[in-house]
Amino acid sequence: MSDFMKDYSEKRDFHRMTMNSEIELTDSNGVTFPAICKDLSGTGMQLFVERVLSEGDEIHTLQPSTSDQFPPFETVCRVLRCEPEGEGFLLGVEIVKVKR
Numbered sequence: 458m459s460d461f462m463k464d465y466s467e468k469r470d471f472h473r474m475t476m477n478s479e480i481e482l483t484d485s486n487g488v489t490f491p492a493i494c495k496d497l498s499g500t501g502m503q504l505f506v507e508r509v510l511s512e513g514d515e516i517h518t519l520q521p522s523t524s525d526q527f528p529p530f531e532t533v534c535r536v537l538r539c540e541p542e543g544e545g546f547l548l549g550v551e552i553v554k555v556k557r
Contacts, residue, residue, distance in 0.1 A: 473498045480504065483517040494520065495547070502534065504548040510536050516550065531556040 473496040480494040482504070493505040502518070510516070513536060520530040534550040 473503075478520065481519045481521075482506065483519075484510070485515050492518075492548075494518075499552075501537070501549065501551045502532075504550060505542065505545055506548055507545040509546055510539050510548060512536055512538060515553070517556075518550075528557055 475496050476494045478494050480492050481489055482492045483489045490506070490508065495503040495505055504518075516534050516536065518530075518532045518534055522529045532552050533554040533556065535553050536548055536550055538549040540547050
């Protein structure tokens with residue numbers, strides 16, 4: 458099948474993994490607040506937050522470890538979009554750097 462005929466989701470370089478797990482965000486002012494990581498791919502995440510963030514904002518994320526066998530997952534991300542969703546906002550973020 459040609460790339461032209463493939464469904465858009467099949468053209469992604471990285472598949473999204475549905476998560477729905479708690480994650481901690483820290484904004485550029487050092488303010489830390491909770492979020493829900495809805496999905497994760499090799500280059501980005503979709504996060505649910507209760508406050509609006511601006512496109513281009515840099516945030517740090519920390520997903521605590523659930524086991525001694527796995528370290529926490531910590532990244533630096535850039536906000537690509539922020540859209541209203543229910544009682545909060547859905548963020549589309551690009552992972553700029555994986556810290557650990």
